[in-house]
Amino acid sequence: MTNRSEMFDKLKELIAPFNKKGVELSDATTFAGDLEWDSLTVMDFVAEVEDSFDIVITMNMQAEIENVGQLVDAVLKLTD
Amino acid sequence: MAGKGVVALTGATGFVGGATLHQLVEAGWQVRALTRRSQPAKPGVTWVEGALDRPESLAQLCEGADAILHIAGVVNAPDAAGFEAGNVTGTAQLLSAAKESGIRRFVHVSSLSAREPKLSVYGSSKAKGEKLVATSMLDWTILRPPGVYGPGDTEVFEMFKMAAKGFCLLPPAGKGSWIHVDDLARLLVALLPAHEDATAQTFEADDGEPGGWEHGRFARAIGLALGRRIATISAPRPLLFAAAWGDRLVRGAKAKLTPDRASYMSHSDWVIDREAAPPAALWQPQVATLDGLKATARWYKAQGWL
Numbered sequence: 001m002t003n004r005s006e007m008f009d010k011l012k013e014l015i016a017p018f019n020k021k022g023v024e025l026s027d028a029t030t031f032a033g034d035l036e037w038d039s040l041t042v043m044d045f046v047a048e049v050e051d052s053f054d055i056v057i058t059m060n061m062q063a064e065i066e067n068v069g070q071l072v073d074a075v076l077k078l079t080d
Numbered sequence: 081m082a083g084k085g086v087v088a089l090t091g092a093t094g095f096v097g098g099a100t101l102h103q104l105v106e107a108g109w110q111v112r113a114l115t116r117r118s119q120p121a122k123p124g125v126t127w128v129e130g131a132l133d134r135p136e137s138l139a140q141l142c143e144g145a146d147a148i149l150h151i152a153g154v155v156n157a158p159d160a161a162g163f164e165a166g167n168v169t170g171t172a173q174l175l176s177a178a179k180e181s182g183i184r185r186f187v188h189v190s191s192l193s194a195r196e197p198k199l200s201v202y203g204s205s206k207a208k209g210e211k212l213v214a215t216s217m218l219d220w221t222i223l224r225p226p227g228v229y230g231p232g233d234t235e236v237f238e239m240f241k242m243a244a245k246g247f248c249l250l251p252p253a254g255k256g257s258w259i260h261v262d263d264l265a266r267l268l269v270a271l272l273p274a275h276e277d278a279t280a281q282t283f284e285a286d287d288g289e290p291g292g293w294e295h296g297r298f299a300r301a302i303g304l305a306l307g308r309r310i311a312t313i314s315a316p317r318p319l320l321f322a323a324a325w326g327d328r329l330v331r332g333a334k335a336k337l338t339p340d341r342a343s344y345m346s347h348s349d350w351v352i353d354r355e356a357a358p359p360a361a362l363w364q365p366q367v368a369t370l371d372g373l374k375a376t377a378r379w380y381k382a383q384g385w386l
Binding site for chain 1 (some may be wrong): 296297304309369370385
């Protein structure tokens with residue numbers, strides 16, 4: 001069982017290669033606004049997360065994940 | 081628009097040729113286009129009935145032309161002789177016709193597969209065609225397109241069809257470059273006028289994606305264009321070959337996945353050489369790949385193909 005801060009750190013590692021501007025990450029950091037990811041970048045990142053945790057993040061779930069905190073919670077739930 | 085001159089075009093009834101024909105006319109070229117079957121009249125276009133294996137029709141095609149744009153090629157044939165006839169002998173015939181008509185400028189569409197002539201009979205025939213052009217003493221330019229996608233295409237359509245169902249069966253792990261048919265057509269039009277930086281050059285061009293596209297990633301991008309996530313499955317080499325032999329058995333000479341094709345599909349690196357890109361002043365890709373894939377998906381849907 002991974003606790004929330006451990007999950008945050010793991011995801012932070014996965015975000016790093018896509019964080020081209022070196023934005024400081026918090027729960028409130030948004031992917032579209034703060035990280036300025038386009039849909040292809042989101043696609044690549046989701047594939048990374050899915051591979052790393054062996055989970056499937058559906059398009060519907062993706063649509064609801066806007067910031068890092070929501071992603072941490074979603075992945076925690078899927079790996080529960 | 082101001083007249084650019086007269087161009088003799090082959091392959092105009094195909095996917096790449098059709099898009100190029102359209103852009104040539106837009107750019108102000110008078111087009112003489114070779115066709116096997118009679119075609120509907122189109123402003124700016126003179127259709128010449130004939131074929132690459134009918135020299136008298138090639139002489140007629142080249143009459144009064146200032147440049148030749150050779151797009152026609154055989155991408156699928158039941159045997160080596162079929163590739164040879166289309167891609168080697170056909171090119172030789174057209175080069176002779178060009179010389180007899182006193183045409184200097186010759187733009188030749190080859191394929192990235194010509195880089196690896198040992199991998200497939202197709203690639204080997206394209207490499208031989210390139211050699212004929214390069215030793216012709218004409219003012220030539222060779223272009224090797226990577227994978228071409230866009231409205232009207234029936235090859236990459238197979239990937240769209242699978243992706244629409246939520247999965248995509250792919251060749252063994254590898255990567256390749258892609259280009260939208262409109263970008264490719266624009267490049268061919270840009271290469272056509274005699275140009276110091278283009279003469280006696282072999283160019284490779286793509287959508288500008290650094291490092292090309294890993295197969296699974298391109299399939300996922302098609303999924304994204306269709307608005308759905310997809311599972312990708314990389315076929316192991318033996319399975320791809322087994323499927324190819326199966327397709328040959330079922331569809332015979334009409335097989336899309338032939339053993340020859342399986343051979344070059346299994347190659348792991350079909351990314352363009354960026355050193356061989358055309359001069360940026362002459363051409364740069366304009367279609368963002370995801371936008372291009374979305375537009376292509378819309379076209380397939382509008383045609384009722386998806």
